[in-house]
Amino acid sequence: MKEEKLIMPANGYLMLIVFTLMLIGGIALIQVGTGFAAIPIVLALITSIGFIMVQPNNSRVFLLFGKYVGTIKKNGFYWVNPFYTKKKISLRARNFDSERLKVNDKLGNPVMISTILVWRVKDTFKAAFDVDNYEDFVRVQTDAAVRKLASMYPYDNFADEGYTEDITLRSSVNEVSETLEKEIDERLSIAGIEVLEARIGYLAYAQEIANAMLKRQQATAIVAARHKIVEGAVSMVEMALEELNKKDIVDLDEERKAAMVSNLMVVLCGDKDASPVLNTGTLHQ
Template sequence: MKEEKIIVPANGYLMLFVFLVLFIGGIAAVVAYKNPWFVLSIATALFIALGFIMVQPNNSRVLLLFGKYVGSIKKNGFYWTNPFYTKKKISLRASNFDSERLKVNDKLGNPVMISTILVWRVQNTYKAAFDVDNYENFVRVQTDAAVRKLASMYPYDNFADEGLAEDITLRSSVNEVSEALEKEIDERLSIAGIEVLEARIGYLAYAQEIANAMLKRQQATAIVAARHKIVEGAVSMVEMALEELSKKQIVDLDEERKAAMVSNLMVILCGDKDASPIVNAGTLNH
């Protein structure tokens, strides 16, 4: 397979001077001498004019001679090339691509809506022009394919009951997922001479049919986690209270009264509402 060949054509300003001499001189000679042979000078000048080419910054021209690749011009400027060359313009500027929102299944089989934002540019003009049919359409199709593959590799989110606490997820592991996506797209687009500058998730959400159920599940998971912390803290506080009472010998509690005290404290500390204390005006036994 051929590789990209960078060329620098002839100076365009020099050939512009030759064009003006032949064109203006030919017209003047025809008028002055009435000789039709001077028309050849005008025709030659017009033929030379077909070879002028202007390359703007961050643009390129791929040159072909009767179907044969001649080279690529990447340096901006005003040039003159063989008039028989076919010139194909390829932009070297960075381009943004915001993919459509795709409905795919994550690692757990849950349907999610996902899209990606891709920043890319052409690095190899030969591959972009000849190794793929349409490099811009190639970028779109391969990006969608890479996003579908990426979504199937990771779960949308972690759930404690599924043992995924250590896994990378689409929602929380933004940097890891972006790196994996960029690597996957870069490998796919290298055949077209495309350089991936940045790739990241632009939109991510559960599909509409399961969005409400998953929201309730996330809320339930959060409530369970909060309750776990509350109970853990309550047990620690009850333990500290019993130790301090025993250490300072404020009151001597038997096992039955300790159990009652623990029960009351746990109810107070773990309850959703503030407790309403009842003051016992009699003895502890009445």
């Protein structure tokens, strides 16, 4: 037997009536004084062991002297063989928030990462007999999948060093979550576990490089901002020269144009407000 087998045992309410009749019959025989009074009482006690109640989104797995008999997934009140060994397995969805693990990303940078997993038991036979403890199996395999995922992608995209990965741990949330969910689902299928959702719950650089990476990100942002500023300043200077030339406001030779461009670039690209200086002489005095 390598797969789950669903069974439908006897109605518990019907067997409750039988149990009551045997118990009443035994008591009546005791009052009569016959020597067979103990038989129905003993049978009633043995029968009482077979009563079980299955709540919604729960199941019972049954063994008879080490042999798998079947599984009940439908909720209700039932009676089964009193000699069955019963094992309860919940079918409800569960959350698992893994510990923060220190792993290396694709570029070798140490990062702290954790995952949030939503899972439930789908195959009770595999969960009960193919693994030793399916809850521990979920924890260990989830951690292993997270470690593998971190090694597949870089934390961030550093175009300045030639790394132009389309998918990164920080920015590609949907793609990374899909890969993580697929990886965990393949690992947990051996235990009959269904993965409902898997996503990264925490992601950050490890403490020893966090400050350095923060400065790098800040520098990248500053360079990008400067690039935009210079690009806009060049456009404004070009527009100013064209307007002056079009309206014949002033006739500028190449030297004066160069001085004007230099002054405008300083004003437009400087971090601080420029202090104007009035020249009351000529350009060279």
